[in-house]
């Protein structure tokens with residue numbers, strides 16, 4: 121008997137998925153949609169796929185009756201679309217670019233891939249249903265799909281870039297933006313506050329692996345999430361990579377102190393780059409809309425890695 125639903129949700133979250141938006145039209149032709157990562161391919165011949173809508177979704181009654189639905193697999197950079205279709209109470213479609221498929225069902229524009237389906241079957245299973253669709257059209261693009269794991273988005277391109285750059289000969293520092301109940305972990309340094317980070321010595325190792333090993337050896341229980349930000353300091357040839365991290369019961373064990381996120385803008389940081397990263401983090405934290413960093417807040421000798 122499983123009593124701890126939260127732990128079960130976390131266990132399911134370890135399975136790496138993409139992110140989709142599932143759409144349909146209600147009986148008046150009004151579009152509905154929700155974010156789903158429970159998408160699975162089922163069969164090639166006949167072409168079938170499935171997705172699992174929760175019975176409690178406000179749009180579930182529409183899917184329960186729908187004859188058709190569509191799946192848009194989101195591309196890297198479409199985190200905001202995922203967030204809108206997971207939480208927005210307003211008109212979700214007014215906030216994104218979309219176009220109708222041949223039957224009028226909305227497709228999210230600039231997706232990685234989309235599928236138009238006739239409903240083959242819908243079977244209630246516990247607090248969700250299994251919605252099976254027979255694919256009658258699909259479109260592909262060259263965009264990579266957005267990744268999702270343990271409650272965080274990730275970009276395979278960014279993760280790979282970190283590893284490639286790490287092997288390029290620059291010194292590499294890996295830092296963690298660790299949040300815990302609206303607080304973030306910071307360290308005191310003589311020049312001001314700083315994010316905890318370590319210099320990675322063995323450049324043959326993966327940055328992520330080295331950071332996890334380092335945290336483990338310091339007895340720190342982080343859930344390491346996606347790469348959030350990557351910078352190269354051209355002057356000293358140093359790479360800085362920041363990962364999101366969290367823990368529900370975290371004792372910083374001398375590594376620093378937790379500071380309320382809403383006070384971050386009042387504090388003095390040792391590095392202006394870290395101040396900028398945390399300013400963006402604080403903004404995104406208040407809206408709960410996290411984006412991966414591909415580089416906007418570029419200053420002085422810092423540049424982002426996008427497209428390089």
Ligand SMILES: Cc1cc2nc3c(=O)[nH]c(=O)nc-3n(C[C@H](O)[C@H](O)[C@H](O)COP(=O)(O)O)c2cc1C
Pocket residue numbers: 139153154155156157158159172173174175176177178179202203205206207268
């Ligand atoms: C990445 C991600 C994946 C999700 N996957 C599913 C899913 O597979 N099935 C589901 O029912 N809800 C899923 N959700 C949650 C729904 O999108 C969310 O509960 C829904 O949009 C709420 O709409 P409502 O407030 O109109 O009921 C997911 C949310 C996120 C952020």
